[in-house]
Amino acid sequence: MTDASILVVEDESIVAKDLQNRLRKFGYTVPAIASSGQEAINKAVEISPDLVLMDIRLKGQMDGIEAAAEIHKYLDIPIIYLTAYADENTLERAKITEPFGYLLKPFKERELQTNIEIALTKHRLEKQLKTNQQWLSTLLNSISDGVIATDVNQLVTFMNPVAEKLTGWTQVEASEKNISEIFKIIDITTREPLENSINKVLQSGAIAPLSVATILIAKNGAETPIDDSAAPIKDNKDNITGAVLVFRDVTERLQAVADRQKQTEQEQLVAQLEELNQLKNDFLNLVSHELRSPLCHMKGMIQMLQMSNTVQEQQHFLEVLEAECDREMELINDLLDLQRLENSFYLQLAPDLLLLQQWLPWVIEPFQTRTQEHQQTLQLNLPLNLPSLFSDRTSLERILVxxxxxxxxxxxAGGEIILSVSREVAEIPIKTIITVSNSAEIPAAELPRIFEKFYRIPNADFWNQGGTGLGLAIVQKLVEQLRGSIQVTSNQGWTMFTLTLSDLELTS
Structure with a gap:
């Protein structure tokens, strides 16, 4: 720093002039020379030099040490003492003013220049450090989070104003106290004491992750919900010298979460009520049509029986009456079955070994006559050596029926119905895939609702066949009980229901 300006304070004019010449030879500027303590103070305040070379013994009532102390009151500049005295008392007085050098006369030029350069460099670094410390202090004091720093023994070394407010401790009170005394936390649910993050950091040497569900107990007993994190403080050799804890008040955030949760619960409740209301309306519509229609028919048949004159007529009316009774019973049974499935988490299943090669032909046999009567074709596609399936016989039969x-x-009429079975051996457990396809297409917009209770596809000629709208809802519930899945696809004139099952023995 050869362009530095240096104030020379020396009461011997010849010595002062010699110093001035030497300093200029080194490349420094010497804007002034002072011969007394008071003059040194006045010149320093006036020109604000980069460094002062101060002789300790000066003429007048004020010596160089006293002058240096006064200069430090106004200016932050380094001072090097030049003196012929090295007695212990002088040294002790000089040390109080924190000089940047102490040269005994006579000294060599190189020695003088070296001390000046070291003093200027040291002062520049200290000034930069003070600036950084001031910047850091301002930052820590202005952020909205609480900050507490400790040494390696967990003794508090720093607290910012937010930390003081949340803990109820001032930095003066907390200084040199153990962090566990200042930062007391408990679990928000169990109210059990929690280990502070500083201890974890000092033990592991790693950053402690953000913790939640924590209550901070202040000095006066006040409770504040917080979250916090901690990190080690390390020196330039990566040695841990302490730790810093950062925490914040999350009262507003928790309240916002609670409000959102309450709003969500209210919205869910409204949606459930709307769904229940829709189900009620669907049920009432069902009762008004499906349940009442067979009863009306039965009443009509009874009246016709009362007026009939021949055995043949009576037999016909009795057959119709029986059919309507079966229809009514089927609807009631469907309602009861669906309620039973919805109100039980899992049915009491009775797994059985089903030899699909023999069992499936028996299941579809009743439908062979029915399809022939309606000019339909029912086809069963089974692979050779089809393995057995360990499942609940009653539930699976109800699904297929x-x-x-x-x-x-x-x-x-003239359409086809195909029941096929295949095995997916690439996955464990092995899957059995059963498909029921028929040559009729469901509109794509209706597919998402096909398994809903009471839902029947509207405005389609061959789909308006009556029914309860409960069959597929029952199928889906039964499939869930068997730990399986069912999907429906419909395109190019065909609809396919795909049932995927695993052996209950392997998944239970």
């Missing part, structure tokens, strides 16, 4: 019944009901 419902799917085949729908297929027969909605397939037009």
């Amino acid at each position: 419902e799917l085949l019944n729908n297929a027969c009901k909605y397939t037009p």
Whole structure:
């Protein structure tokens, strides 16, 4: 720093002039020379030099040490003492003023220049450090989070105003106290004491992740919900010298979460009420039509029986009456079955070994006659050596009967119905895939609702076949009980229900 300006304070004019010449030879500027303590103070304040070379013994009432102390009151500049005295008392007085050098006369030029350069460099670094410390202090004091720093023994070394407010401790009170005494936290749910993050950091040497569900107990007993994180403080050799804890008040955030949760619960409740209301309306519509219609028919048949004159007529009316009774019973049974499935988490299943090669032909046998009567074709596709399936016989039979019944009901005359079985051995557990296809297409917009209770596809000629709208809802519930899945696809004139099952023995 050869362009530095240096104030020389020396009461011997010849010595002062010699110093001035030497300094200029080094490349420094010497804007002034002072011969007394008071003059040194005045010159320093006036020109604000980069450094002062101060002789300790000066003429007048004020010596160089006293002058240096006064200069430090006004200016932050380094001072190097030049003196012929090295007694212990002088040294002790000089040390109080924190000089940047102490040269004994006579000294060599190189020694003088070296001390000046070291003093200027040291002062520049200290000034930069003070600036950084001031910047850091301002930052820590202005952020909205609480900050507490400790040494390696967990003794508090720093607290910002937010930390003081949340803990109830001032930095003066907390200084040199253990962090556990200042930062007391408990679990928000169990109210059990929690280990502070500083201890974890000092033990592990790693950043402690953000923790939640924590209550901070202040000095006066006040409770504040917080979240916090901590990190180690390391020196330039990566040695841990302490830790810093950062925490914040999350009262507003928790309240916002609670408000959103409450709003969500209210919205869900409204949606559930609307769904229940819709189900009630659907049920009332069902009762008003499906349940009342067979009863009206039965009443009509009873009246016709009372007026009939021949055995043949009576037999006909009795057959119609029996059919309507069966229809009414089927609807009631469907309602009861669906309620039973919805109100039980899992049915008491009775897994059985089903030899599909023999069992499936028996299941579809009743539908062979029915399809022939409606000029439909029912085809069963089974691979050779089809393995058995360990599943609940009653539930699986009900599923297939419902799917085949729908297929027969909605397939037009001349149409086809196909039941196929395959095995997916690439996955563990091995999957059994059963498909029921029929040559009738469901509109794409209706597919998402096909398994809804009471839902029947509107405005389609061959789909308006009556029914309860409960069959496929029952099928889906039964499939869930068997730990399986069911999907429906419909395109190019065909509808396919795909049932995927695993052996209950392997998944239970």
